[in-house]
Amino acid sequence: MITLTSLPLAEADQEFLDKVIAQRGGRPGALLGILGKAQDHQPRKFLPRETLEYIAAKTDTPLARIFSVVTFYALFNLEPQGKNTICICRGTACHTRGSRELLESLMFKLGFHDPDDEMADKISLNTNDGKYTIRTVACFGQCALAPVVEVNHEVYGHMNEQTLQRELEHLGRETAKK
């Protein structure tokens, strides 16, 4: 069951949404763009309940329609995302080169122990401390570099547990600095 996160909408955010809606509103298919902009604007890259309700009211879109759209597309997040996003490829090439083991060890290191999660086709998990988000994708199109891991939108090829561990330590230091 998907639940929405509550986060009151500040006045500045309302103004931002008004502007986006004024730019795009009224055209068919505008909703996707508006939701995308709203999510990018949010520092934690997600769509809180209040934002969805505000967009629904301003664009005269039914609430159910909005919920349908944000749960259909994987690009929309309903939970606050971690500061660092680690995305592991689960495509065929990466799978044969050990991406399952990479994923399992990463999940274990970040404190996820639910075997149901490990078996899921698509993973999107956030650590409680708000530092990390783990995701899986079907393919990055970089199969020659298998197994591929994307860390904060940078693609790393030929990963193994050691290099991933090094990357994780690096991220930990960087995040602590900020």
Added chain:
Amino acid sequence: MRPATTNVKTLKIDGRDLSGRQEETILEVARQNGIFIPRLCEMEGLTDVGACRMCLVEIKGQNRLLPACVTAVEEGMEVTTDSERLQNYRRMILELLFTERNHVCSVCVSNGHCEMQMLAQRLGITHVHFPYRYPKEEVDASHDRFVIDHNRCILCTRCVRVCDEIEGAHTWDITGRGIDAQVITDLNEPWGSSETCTGCGKCVHVCPTGALFEKGRSVAEMLKRRQFLPYLTMMREENE
């Protein structure tokens, strides 16, 4: 008033010479002439989505099967609505629907009045060839008068369409994709706390199975009144 230059198409359905207006679908023409084509998602008065694939028909000269509910009639078409091939397809679709959620007729409010059960009986389905999934689906009884049992939902989206197109409330929609898809009210809230729901009950009466029903109904007691929809559409058209 329809334009005077209505284009009439003549076609053959199951060997019978019939005619229909060019904007009419095969299913509509068949229905007007008393030819039965099974369907689960289509309903007179709602837009057609062609989702359930029960109304697939054979058209002479075309190798692939076409859904009768969204295929417009064409001049010289020769349509077959019932054949062994079609029966096999329809049986498989129904079997997959039965395995996808928990359809237990013996404890269902719609037992004896269920469209899916009726179609299964017509096709002589006594058992299914696929393993049951037995998902754990929720039952939402938070509404004063109605209940939704997701275990019996086949995702035909009739409730979504009737609520949007006829009632104008758009309380229902579909969340998720594929096997995770589910009908929801508003922002996935309990039906009872929905602010947009008018409590009209149209969704309950268009639901082909026992997924939507009135509170207080026991096994086989939920009779659905579908007549309201063509009547309402007719009255609205007259008033226009």
